[in-house]
């Protein structure tokens with residue numbers, strides 16, 4: 001889904017940026033242009049940023065790995 005129409009930034013693009021090590025919202029803006037034009041997307045962009053951080057955090061990765069290997 002598109003997050004920023006001005007710069008054609010998608011949630012996937014934000015996820016990829018975080019996976020590649022983008023460590024601040026300002027860096028995300030610099031690399032993608034998200035929320036740097038009209039600003040209408042800022043709230044959604046920040047939500048997508050937070051979701052990407054949560055998905056790529058070490059604790060999330062550990063929990064996902066445990067779920068994948070657990071036997072029910």
Ligand code: FES
Nearest residue numbers: 004006037038041
């Ligand atoms: S929609 Fe993102 S800056 Fe305009």
